[in-house]
Amino acid sequence: MKKYLLFITLSFLTVFHATASVTMLGNRIIYNENSRDKTLVFSNDNETPALVQIWTDINNPKSSPDNADGPFVAVPAIFNITDNSKQNVRLTYTGGKLPDDRESVFYFNYLSIPSVKKEDADKNKLMIVVTNRMKLFYRPANIGNDTADVINKLEVSRQGNTLDIRNPTPFYASVSSAVLSAGNKRGQIENTTMIAPYSSAKWSLPAGYQSGNITLLLGVINDYGVEKTRSITLN
Numbered sequence: 280m281k282k283y284l285l286f287i288t289l290s291f292l293t294v295f296h297a298t299a300s301v302t303m304l305g306n307r308i309i310y311n312e313n314s315r316d317k318t319l320v321f322s323n324d325n326e327t328p329a330l331v332q333i334w335t336d337i338n339n340p341k342s343s344p345d346n347a348d349g350p351f352v353a354v355p356a357i358f359n360i361t362d363n364s365k366q367n368v369r370l371t372y373t374g375g376k377l378p379d380d381r382e383s384v385f386y387f388n389y390l391s392i393p394s395v396k397k398e399d400a401d402k403n404k405l406m407i408v409v410t411n412r413m414k415l416f417y418r419p420a421n422i423g424n425d426t427a428d429v430i431n432k433l434e435v436s437r438q439g440n441t442l443d444i445r446n447p448t449p450f451y452a453s454v455s456s457a458v459l460s461a462g463n464k465r466g467q468i469e470n471t472t473m474i475a476p477y478s479s480a481k482w483s484l485p486a487g488y489q490s491g492n493i494t495l496l497l498g499v500i501n502d503y504g505v506e507k508t509r510s511i512t513l514n
Contacts, residue, residue, distance in 0.1 A: 301391035306504040350374025381476035422449040456498035
């Protein structure tokens with residue numbers, strides 16, 4: 280889950296970091312085709328009430344409620360959550376027909392704005408609001424839910440200074456880490472990407488790992504937001 284900062288200027292006299300500790304259960308959303316809707320649970324563990332707004336998008340990290348284009352409706356999409364309480368939100372797919380042989384991915388966003396205490400109401404402030412963003416996977420009924428072995432089905436090969444990874448499954452492979460080792464050397468592939476179903480990715484290998492025996496420790500995030508790892512030896 281990624282977080283983005285939104286700056287709301289109330290004045291330049293006082294600055295405070297006013298992010299309410301509103302969180303959602305889980306760090307990714309799996310929406311099954313056969314489900315009428317998906318229930319999401321929000322919690323406010325702060326002593327301050329907050330206003331929460333939700334929207335979805337197709338693939339725009341700079342999306343906002345004004346230009347949201349995701350094919351989902353959240354009810355309620357805007358709500359007040361009191362201090363130390365929970366709020367359920369119902370998410371429903373409202374779009375057209377999607378591929379039935381593979382997952383589709385969208386993005387779910389929410390921001391929370393804390394209420395201002397009475398004693399601070401007349402003070403001038405610069406408010407910093409955090410937008411939370413996470414992946415939202417639409418999973419067709421045809422492919423089931425057996426994602427436990429996705430990491431072991433990834434096909435990895437080295438071609439000179441490039442690492443090729445093919446995903447032969449109908450599920451997205453959310454790669455979280457790719458650590459290299461050769462003898463006493465340790466390195467990491469930067470900017471690893473999520474690999475779409477039935478697709479492949481090419482990653483550049485750092486110098487020192489382009490020949491000889493190397494070991495790749497690959498990390499992939501599962502449906503529960505937990506990293507699973509697999510060690511792969513490349514000759």
